[in-house]
Amino acid sequence: xxxxxxxxxxxxxxxxxxxxxxxxxxxxxxxxxxxxxxxxxxxxxxxxxxxxxxxxxxxxxxxxxxxxxxxx
Numbered sequence: 001x002x003x004x005x006x007x008x009x010x011x012x013x014x015x016x017x018x019x020x021x022x023x024x025x026x027x028x029x030x031x032x033x034x035x036x037x038x039x040x041x042x043x044x045x046x047x048x049x050x051x052x053x054x055x056x057x058x059x060x061x062x063x064x065x066x067x068x069x070x071x072x
Contacts, residue, residue, distance in 0.1 A: 001009075017023055038046065055061075062070070 014023070014026065017026075041049070
C-alpha cells in the first residue's frame with residue numbers, strides 16, 4: 001500500500017472513532033510530533049557542523065570582524 005492509500009485509510013479509521021478521549025490523544029500525539037532538522041541534513045552537512053563544533057570546543061575561533069573581512 002502506498003503512502004497516499006495509507007493516509008486515506010487512516011483518515012477513514014479516525015472518522016469512525018466515537019471515543020472523544022482517544023481522538024484527543026491522537027490529536028495530542030500528532031501536534032507533539034516534530035521533525036528533527038538534524039535528520040533532514042545530509043551526512044556531509046552533519047559532518048561539517050560537527051567539525052565546526054569540535055573546532056570551537058578546541059578554541060579555534062576568529063572574531064566576527066575578521067570573519068566579515070574574510071568573506072568580503
